[in-house]
Amino acid sequence: MGFSFDIAHLLAGLMVLTSLLLLYQDRIGALLNVLRLHGLVLALALAWQAHLQSASDLFLAATIALVVKALVIPGALERLVERLAIHRLIETVGGIGPTMLGGIALVALSLRVMLPITAAADAVSRQDIALALSVVLIGLLIMVTRRNAVGQVAGFLSLDNGIDLAAGGARGMPLVVELSVAVSVLIAFIVIGIFLFRIRERFDTVDLAALEEFRGERR
Numbered sequence: 462m463g464f465s466f467d468i469a470h471l472l473a474g475l476m477v478l479t480s481l482l483l484l485y486q487d488r489i490g491a492l493l494n495v496l497r498l499h500g501l502v503l504a505l506a507l508a509w510q511a512h513l514q515s516a517s518d519l520f521l522a523a524t525i526a527l528v529v530k531a532l533v534i535p536g537a538l539e540r541l542v543e544r545l546a547i548h549r550l551i552e553t554v555g556g557i558g559p560t561m562l563g564g565i566a567l568v569a570l571s572l573r574v575m576l577p578i579t580a581a582a583d584a585v586s587r588q589d590i591a592l593a594l595s596v597v598l599i600g601l602l603i604m605v606t607r608r609n610a611v612g613q614v615a616g617f618l619s620l621d622n623g624i625d626l627a628a629g630g631a632r633g634m635p636l637v638v639e640l641s642v643a644v645s646v647l648i649a650f651i652v653i654g655i656f657l658f659r660i661r662e663r664f665d666t667v668d669l670a671a672l673e674e675f676r677g678e679r680r
Contacts, residue, residue, distance in 0.1 A: 465513055469630075472506035473592040476626055477568060484564045487551050489542050489611055493535050496615050500531030503622045510589075510629040520631055526625060530618065538577050538611055547625040552608040560606045564599050571595040590632030596623030 479499045486492040504527035511519030575591035599621055603616030
């Protein structure tokens with residue numbers, strides 16, 4: 462059983478590591494590749510928790526994470542980048558070095574705060590929830606320090622993945638599948654919002670009539 466717990470801790474730690482890798486990236490292509498890895502590690506972590514807890518709903522949550530967060534959303538963002546010719550570099554507030562130090566500090570803060578609070582919980586839940594909080598806080602940091610819309614969506618997705626990791630680690634967490642689906646739909650709307658952002662940036666409006674006039678389709 463100790464080996465099973467070690468695998469759970471390893472996967473949660475990999476979630477934190479890939480979150481820090483997201484924070485480190487300053488090019489959109491590399492960011493999207495790490496985002497795929499982030500979703501894949503989440504799917505593996507949820508699947509392993511489903512195995513430990515014998516919870517079929519967590520297997521479904523792992524499948525949703527694999528399809529939506531490791532494949533669909535990164536692929537959609539990649540096509541957006543290519544079709545809209547979004548600038549390849551991601552502008553950061555304060556530079557990569559200070560933000561990385563901030564991310565490491567957030568990991569330490571999460572462990573410092575959560576481990577004493579969850580002292581009564583079992584070992585797996587206790588450490589996984591602490592690491593999941595690190596993923597959530599790093600996601601927030603990415604959203605705050607990235608000026609590019611794609612980078613901010615990546616930060617939001619990292620935050621959502623951290624919430625799913627915490628839900629999977631908390632035994633008996635209700636509605637984890639429904640919450641995963643609901644947040645995935647929300648992320649889909651954010652992706653659509655990037656289209657509107659780019660249209661607004663290029664044409665100074667999101668009115669389709671104005672776009673038709675620009676294309677010469679109105680008479």
